[in-house]
Amino acid sequence: MSSTGLIGAVEAGGTKFVLALATQEGVILARTRLPTNTPAETWPAMQAFFADASAEHGSITAFGVASFGPIDIDPASPAYGTFTTTPKPGWSGARFHDALGQFGAPIMVDTDVNGAAIGEWMAGAGQGCRTLAYTTIGTGVGTGVVQNGRSLMGISHFESGHIVPPRNGARDPFPGICPFHGDCLEGLACGPAIERRWGKSLDQLGAEETGLIAWYIAHLASTLVLLHMPDRLIFGGGVMKAPGLIEAVRRETAIKLGGYVRHPRLDEGLESYIVTPGLGDDAGITGAIELGRQALSAR
Numbered sequence: 001m002s003s004t005g006l007i008g009a010v011e012a013g014g015t016k017f018v019l020a021l022a023t024q025e026g027v028i029l030a031r032t033r034l035p036t037n038t039p040a041e042t043w044p045a046m047q048a049f050f051a052d053a054s055a056e057h058g059s060i061t062a063f064g065v066a067s068f069g070p071i072d073i074d075p076a077s078p079a080y081g082t083f084t085t086t087p088k089p090g091w092s093g094a095r096f097h098d099a100l101g102q103f104g105a106p107i108m109v110d111t112d113v114n115g116a117a118i119g120e121w122m123a124g125a126g127q128g129c130r131t132l133a134y135t136t137i138g139t140g141v142g143t144g145v146v147q148n149g150r151s152l153m154g155i156s157h158f159e160s161g162h163i164v165p166p167r168n169g170a171r172d173p174f175p176g177i178c179p180f181h182g183d184c185l186e187g188l189a190c191g192p193a194i195e196r197r198w199g200k201s202l203d204q205l206g207a208e209e210t211g212l213i214a215w216y217i218a219h220l221a222s223t224l225v226l227l228h229m230p231d232r233l234i235f236g237g238g239v240m241k242a243p244g245l246i247e248a249v250r251r252e253t254a255i256k257l258g259g260y261v262r263h264p265r266l267d268e269g270l271e272s273y274i275v276t277p278g279l280g281d282d283a284g285i286t287g288a289i290e291l292g293r294q295a296l297s298a299r
């Protein structure tokens with residue numbers, strides 16, 4: 001027998017919102033996308049979608065939200081679900097619980113990266129993993145670590161993009177573009193840093209350039225292994241689509257680990273250990289549906 005009550009799922013990105021109404025088994029009954037304008041425009045459009053979809057398909061019993069940030073994701077915080085210091089006009093101080101409260105259902109809010117990590121764990125390249133680390137390398141860099149389907153956090157969500165990798169000034173004199181740190185990982189290896197440094201797009205990178213970016217990313221990959229011992233590492237995002245990059249990240253990570261970590265999960269060449277995402281664009285909304293389920297079980 002299927003469970004009663006439907007899940008409202010929100011994948012909130014910097015340019016678009018993806019909304020879905022799904023069964024608790026994950027079957028999507030209605031789905032739409034909205035541009036991310038100001039809350040004054042986007043909130044009413046979101047409320048209207050869920051009200052209409054619910055009128056047609058049944059009542060909403062929980063919401064799961066995977067959102068851009070920075071956003072408060074601590075369920076114990078009075079500001080849970082509130083955008084904090086985002087430079088996006090109008091969003092600082094906006095709160096998902098205000099926008100969705102009219103439905104009277106529990107709400108679980110997590111970051112977009114954690115949402116994608118949970119989605120990959122549920123139905124993508126992370127299936128069967130106990131601990132999974134999912135990293136996106138795109139306009140920014142971030143990692144979600146999922147353990148038994150739940151994202152890990154501390155006093156806030158993790159910020160793996162701002163660790164500082166070793167430098168070789170002769171090989172790479174570029175100072176980096178992070179406004180806080182300059183040459184942190186994000187400042188050196190995100191898409192805008194690559195374009196600023198070489199003045200060309202990712203698919204035009206040569207082997208030396210790809211190798212340099214891989215060397216930086218491998219610093220994060222080996223650090224994730226040492227700190228979390230995940231069953232698998234997934235690397236996605238626009239930068240990872242550069243030809244030859246994932247292969248170079250595997251090689252550089254194996255070199256950095258130096259044979260120290262021995263476990264059957266870490267296969268020779270790391271081809272099944274370091275992988276690309278399995279769900280593509282559907283990871284976020286899949287994770288948001290799972291967050292809705294977690295909101296139900298947490299109640």
Ligand code: ZN
Pocket residue numbers: 161162178179180181182184185186187
């Ligand atoms: Zn930084």
